[in-house]
Amino acid sequence: MESNRLDEHETARCILEEGWQLFQQKGYRGVSIDELCLRCKLSKPTLYYYFQDKENLFVQILQYKLHGFREIIERPGSLRERLQAIAAEILDSFQTDYSSLLRDREHLKRPENLVRIRDAFHNELFGPMIALMQAGIDAGELRRDDPTLLALIFMGSVNNFIGKAADLHTDNPSLAGKLTDYYIEGSRNRP
Structure with missing residues (x-):
């Protein structure tokens, strides 16, 4: 099916x-x-x-759980709003960092399944994130850098905070806002 x-x-x-x-x-x-x-x-x-x-x-x-991330990333809104929305969705959707799920690919035997997982992550999450970073660069909101690197830095920082909101005495939307603010500030295009 x-x-x-x-x-x-x-x-x-x-x-x-x-x-x-x-x-x-x-x-x-x-x-x-x-x-x-x-x-x-x-x-x-x-x-x-x-x-x-x-x-x-x-x-x-x-594939099922990654479906919909693209829509969140591509929603109308400012760079900050879109980054905060995707960070909140990742924090809400995952209980453990997604890199552990990616590591589980080593247990798959069929090459076509590895391709399906790679394509799902790329098409629903990483590809749209890279495009969003490029849009931020083009608009002068982010420093001129490799958009893939900028996407990986953002995703990596969010990934490190999955499941940690309660430990920080906050909730996922507030944590997503803070992570986004720190990211934007650190990645801002400076004259």
Whole structure:
């Protein structure tokens, strides 16, 4: 079943959401299909009806969860507003830094699945972020630098604060605002 059609089915959506939580908590190797079936109250054959195997499930979960980031980045608004919106969405969407999920790619056996994950991250998150940074450079809001580097710096700083809002006695939207302010100030184009 195509990942964009999966979210239309309640059972598939449950599998995707519960699987997302488990993969973040336990990593690819730590997640068992039995545990996921128990959490979703369904049988293995039902899970395998929607997802052929654990590897396909992992790939489709990542595609599902990354869908929509592009829309947030490309919304109308100032550079600051758009960066703050994507930072807040990342902080809200992830329980653990996304680099750990990227590391789990090493457990995938099929090269086409590695391509699917790479494409999902690039098309939904990194590519639009690079374009946003280039727009900031072109508008004179950010220093003239490699937009990929600027995107990676921003994403890396947000990634380091995933799951840390409570420790800092704040909430994700406020933390996203602070991270964005520090980033903009540090990356500002200075005469």
